[in-house]
Amino acid sequence: MGLATARFAMVTAEPTEPTAGTTELYGPGPLEAKWQRRWRDEGTYQVDNDDPRPPFYVLCMYPYPSGRAHMGHVRNYTFGDLITRHRTMQGHAVLSPMGFDSFGLPAENAAIKTGLHPRPFTDSRIDELKSSIERIGAVYDWRREIRSHDPEYIRWNQVIFQRFLATGLAYRRNAPVNWCPGCQTVLANEQVLADGTCERSGDLVSKRDLEQWFFAITNYAEELLDELEGLDWPERVKTMQRNWIGRSEGAEFDLVVADHPDELAVRVYTTRPDTSFGMTYAVLAPEHPLVPALTTPDQQAAVDEFVARVSTKSEIERLSSEDPSDTGAAVASDRGVFTGSCVVNPFNGQPVPVYLADYVLMGYGTGAIMAVPAEDQRDWDFAKAHRLPVVRTVQPPEDWEGEAYTGDGPKINSDWLDGITDVATAKQKAIDWLEAQGLGERKVNYRLRDWLVSRQRYWGCPIPVVYCPTDGIVPVPEDQLPVLAPDDVEFRPTGESPLKAHTGFLQTTCPTCGGAAERETDTMDTFVDSSWYFLRFCDPWSKDKPFDPAAAERWMPVDQYIGGIEHAILHLLYARFYTKALADLGLGPRSVREPFRRLFTQGMVRLGGTRMSKSKGNLVAPEDMVAAYGADALRLAHLFAGPPADDVDWETVGIEGTSRFLKRVWRLSLGEAAPPATPDTAPNVDRAVHRLIVRVSDDYERWSYNTAVAALMEFANLLLRDGTTDFALDTLLLLLAPMAPHITAELWERRHGPDSQVHAQRWPVADAALARADSVTMVVQVNGKVKDRLEIDPDMDEAAAEAAALASPAVQEALAGAAPKRVIARPPRLVNVVV
RNA sequence: GGGCGAGUGGCGGAAUUGGCAGACGCGCAGGAUUCAGGUUCCUGUGUCCGAAAGGAUGUGGGGGUUCAAGUCCCCCCUCGCCCACCA
Numbered sequence: 001m002g003l004a005t006a007r008f009a010m011v012t013a014e015p016t017e018p019t020a021g022t023t024e025l026y027g028p029g030p031l032e033a034k035w036q037r038r039w040r041d042e043g044t045y046q047v048d049n050d051d052p053r054p055p056f057y058v059l060c061m062y063p064y065p066s067g068r069a070h071m072g073h074v075r076n077y078t079f080g081d082l083i084t085r086h087r088t089m090q091g092h093a094v095l096s097p098m099g100f101d102s103f104g105l106p107a108e109n110a111a112i113k114t115g116l117h118p119r120p121f122t123d124s125r126i127d128e129l130k131s132s133i134e135r136i137g138a139v140y141d142w143r144r145e146i147r148s149h150d151p152e153y154i155r156w157n158q159v160i161f162q163r164f165l166a167t168g169l170a171y172r173r174n175a176p177v178n179w180c181p182g183c184q185t186v187l188a189n190e191q192v193l194a195d196g197t198c199e200r201s202g203d204l205v206s207k208r209d210l211e212q213w214f215f216a217i218t219n220y221a222e223e224l225l226d227e228l229e230g231l232d233w234p235e236r237v238k239t240m241q242r243n244w245i246g247r248s249e250g251a252e253f254d255l256v257v258a259d260h261p262d263e264l265a266v267r268v269y270t271t272r273p274d275t276s277f278g279m280t281y282a283v284l285a286p287e288h289p290l291v292p293a294l295t296t297p298d299q300q301a302a303v304d305e306f307v308a309r310v311s312t313k314s315e316i317e318r319l320s321s322e323d324p325s326d327t328g329a330a331v332a333s334d335r336g337v338f339t340g341s342c343v344v345n346p347f348n349g350q351p352v353p354v355y356l357a358d359y360v361l362m363g364y365g366t367g368a369i370m371a372v373p374a375e376d377q378r379d380w381d382f383a384k385a386h387r388l389p390v391v392r393t394v395q396p397p398e399d400w401e402g403e404a405y406t407g408d409g410p411k412i413n414s415d416w417l418d419g420i421t422d423v424a425t426a427k428q429k430a431i432d433w434l435e436a437q438g439l440g441e442r443k444v445n446y447r448l449r450d451w452l453v454s455r456q457r458y459w460g461c462p463i464p465v466v467y468c469p470t471d472g473i474v475p476v477p478e479d480q481l482p483v484l485a486p487d488d489v490e491f492r493p494t495g496e497s498p499l500k501a502h503t504g505f506l507q508t509t510c511p512t513c514g515g516a517a518e519r520e521t522d523t524m525d526t527f528v529d530s531s532w533y534f535l536r537f538c539d540p541w542s543k544d545k546p547f548d549p550a551a552a553e554r555w556m557p558v559d560q561y562i563g564g565i566e567h568a569i570l571h572l573l574y575a576r577f578y579t580k581a582l583a584d585l586g587l588g589p590r591s592v593r594e595p596f597r598r599l600f601t602q603g604m605v606r607l608g609g610t611r612m613s614k615s616k617g618n619l620v621a622p623e624d625m626v627a628a629y630g631a632d633a634l635r636l637a638h639l640f641a642g643p644p645a646d647d648v649d650w651e652t653v654g655i656e657g658t659s660r661f662l663k664r665v666w667r668l669s670l671g672e673a674a675p676p677a678t679p680d681t682a683p684n685v686d687r688a689v690h691r692l693i694v695r696v697s698d699d700y701e702r703w704s705y706n707t708a709v710a711a712l713m714e715f716a717n718l719l720l721r722d723g724t725t726d727f728a729l730d731t732l733l734l735l736l737a738p739m740a741p742h743i744t745a746e747l748w749e750r751r752h753g754p755d756s757q758v759h760a761q762r763w764p765v766a767d768a769a770l771a772r773a774d775s776v777t778m779v780v781q782v783n784g785k786v787k788d789r790l791e792i793d794p795d796m797d798e799a800a801a802e803a804a805a806l807a808s809p810a811v812q813e814a815l816a817g818a819a820p821k822r823v824i825a826r827p828p829r830l831v832n833v834v835v
Numbered sequence: 836g837g838g839c840g841a842g843u844g845g846c847g848g849a850a851u852u853g854g855c856a857g858a859c860g861c862g863c864a865g866g867a868u869u870c871a872g873g874u875u876c877c878u879g880u881g882u883c884c885g886a887a888a889g890g891a892u893g894u895g896g897g898g899g900u901u902c903a904a905g906u907c908c909c910c911c912c913u914c915g916c917c918c919a920c921c922a
Contacts (some may be wrong), residue, residue, distance in 0.1 A: 025874090236839060236917080243838075243918060250922080270922060283922090357920095364921045371922085375851040377836085378920050447921050568917085640860070642848060647915090652847045661860085663874085673875090698851080707849065710859035717859095720876090779855045784903055786855055824902050830854050834902050 018427040026666035028630025045139040051093035057555045058083045061563030062099040065125040070131035071605040074622045078635045082366050085738035089763040097537040098148030100126050103526045108459040111491040118459040136631045144540045148529040151746035155482035156546035158464040169216050179208035213454035217577045221446040233599040237568040244569050246447025251431045253440025258351045269365030274426035276347040278393035278415040279370040282354045285362040286310045291819025306337040310358045380404040450625050453525045458497050460523030468510035468517040497676045531578035553589035561596040603647040632740035633659040640707040669747040675833040677723035690771035693764050696735045780805045781832040782814040794828050801827035
């Protein structure tokens with residue numbers, strides 16, 4: 001080999017090169033259309049449930065159909081598609097379905113604005129998105145397509161709901177919700193702005209108690225937490241879920257109300273039972289049911305005023321400390337009020353005053369706490385504002401300058417707990433004592449709350465129940481499902497579901513007694529639709545049940561799930577809950593308790609530093625890029641831009657580079673860019689091919705597509721220098737095929753004839769012996785500075801490497817006669833001579 | 836306030852186990868081909884000194900461990916994301 005030879009070969013090859021006029025230039029347009037048509041018409045990526053190959057399930061989170069694809073979609077589906085193609089080449093039966101999360105607010109809002117019914121609006125958006133997904137060459141088994149608003153999908157959604165209802169997993173209860181007086185409807189937390197106003201009407205949102213539907217996800221809190229352990233998910237996502245579930249261990253016990261005619265007790269929850277001797281007051285949530293009983297006549301006016309004020313605050317506002325005026329005692333003092341009553345601390349028999357405060361939430365624990373200002377900063381601030389005493393029960397370190405001390409330390413001021421030197425032991429002892437006295441018990445609490453699933457919206461899956469004056473809540477029998485919303489409704493900007501005004505839908509008969517009854521007009525949260533679509537994909541043709549558990553067992557769990565980090569909590573948690581619940585109900589396979597074995601969260605596409613989005617008006621249309629450079633170049637540009645998990649800024653994505661590379665591959669493959677390798681260069685090219693297979697295969701496994709593309713570029717440059725071989729060109733096409741599927745399909749066909757398809761080939765395997773170079777460069781350092789580079793045998797041992805290094809003239813010169821103090825030989829990479 | 840990341844040329848990034856920092860690409864500069872533009876090809880491109888050979892320096896800042904640190908440890912700075920009164 002050698003540069004001189006290669007250059008010479010280039011020069012001699014020149015006269016045989018076709019002139020510009022006869023060279024067929026790389027023109028991605030018609031070629032990509034040809035292959036996309038063929039994949040679709042031949043059903044290349046359709047896969048049957050009885051396929052004998054080992055199964056592999058790859059899934060991108062199904063999209064909300066917002067019209068033509070944007071760059072985020074392109075990035076997402078490029079990853080999914082290349083995995084589908086790569087795993088297929090590795091011999092798997094790859095299930096790669098696609099569907100659309102087609103219910104939701106935007107279509108309904110558009111209907112209110114334009115009068116166009118959400119269905120045609122949504123269907124045309126789906127068509128647009130679907131065709132632009134196909135235009136980037138992403139392939140799916142379209143026979144399995146799911147649309148959330150499909151009546152068949154609605155049917156099974158409702159069947160599952162009925163099973164949930166029958167087993168108590170779905171229930172209806174009064175709950176404090178965000179109520180917008182302007183829209184006359186309930187809002188999701190996400191629809192309430194940070195300042196407590198409605199995102200649509202701008203009105204101040206208040207809290208209201210309303211009957212709502214819930215799913216008892218908290219039944220699964222423990223399992224949802226424990227089974228995170230075994231999932232191959234990004235640590236970040238697992239941590240977010242752990243925090244969201246929020247397990248805490250502590251104790252619950254009663255505080256008896258002092259001097260009260262009735263025998264009343266307030267139950268409190270604490271994670272720090274060891275600090276009980278430091279309790280100097282107690283606090284109830286303003287909504288606590290004992291508030292009326294504990295309020296004394298002289299405090300009545302103050303309590304009423306306080307409760308009224310808190311109820312106008314949204315929960316978001318209450319839990320937020322973003323308001324800068326929220327710090328300091330002056331403000332804290334109006335965040336609570338004395339009830340006039342006292343409760344007795346069972347640990348020391350002392351009465352302490354009972355307050356109401358907005359920092360205590362009815363929805364967590366028991367809605368009441370014992371307050372220990374010395375060991376809780378919130379209690380400290382409140383105590384200071386209300387001039388309540390502070391009693392430390394843990395000795396802070398000598399240099400402690402803070403206020404509440406929450407760290408470890410010896411117990412003080414705590415009677416029989418004094419002398420214990422650590423908090424953990426004291427906690428256990430305090431709980432043991434409570435249990436022995438029959439006052440309370442050990443208790444685990446979760447921050448996670450039951451899932452509020454009802455929405456006062458039209459464009460969603462109807463909740464299939466009726467309300468009968470005699471029979472109460474009656475589920476619509478399964479043989480009458482699906483309950484579908486009527487089309488002839490009027491969309492008006494009242495904020496209320498048009499179903500409420502549709503008497504034909506609203507008025508019905510009770511399935512039990514046959515009397516007049518009213519239908520539920522609420523629909524389900526769209527997160528319900530996305531909580532089991534991946535199971536339906538396994539058997540979307542099922543006519544008698546949501547899906548066949550055996551079919552689901554074959555494919556599930558999803559081997560590779562791909563989506564955005566924005567779904568790290570809600571969607572992924574709900575989907576996990578559904579999978580467990582369906583398994584327990586016998587609707588899903590019992591062996592599958594987790595839906596997604598491996599999760600990848602890809603980064604966002606930004607433009608000029610901000611997130612690309614329609615509302616920001618900074619979209620770069622992928623179609624323009626596809627038209628100018630082709631889908632393959634666009635896919636490669638996304639892959640090459642950086643690590644898939646990182647955000648990318650479209651401004652820095654160099655589609656020029658990947659476009660140039662593909663043109664080069666085109667000319668190389670057609671024998672136009674470089675001549676065949678000579679007997680001198682061929683062995684080197686061969687070794688490079690084997691090394692390339694090792695490197696690129698490894699990069700695919702570890703999602704390092706940017707370096708895989710770099711390796712392929714480097715290899716193409718090598719062929720340009722050293723000449724081509726058939727083996728080199730074929731391997732280049734095979735390794736590139738999942739990432740740039742069109743150009744590789746075309747070039748493979750040209751090289752091997754119409755009966756051979758690149759995507760049907762097996763993924764190449766390197767010969768380790770041939771991948772081995774027969775000489776490698778070893779660096780020789782003196783005191784850590786590079787003095788020489790030696791070409792050595794890759795198997796050279798330490799002694800030989802040391803000898804070779806010391807024999808180097810450059811090293812001898814650097815040593816200047818001095819004897820080496822130490823020689824560190826790490827062949828074949830490096831030798832360091834220390835003087 | 837808490838948690839998790841990240842900081843490497845003009846830019847995106849590479850360095851998988853502590854072992855030649857800057858692979859690959861963009862951009863830029865010079866050259867070849869071309870009537871010209873585009874395309875394609877070649878050469879150069881961290882910074883400083885130097886005509887060159889070569890030398891010095893260099894991964895946010897400071898310290899440490901090591902023959903050897905972008906990588907490990909400690910402190911600090913900056914940026915990003917998530918959770919934010921959960922008792």
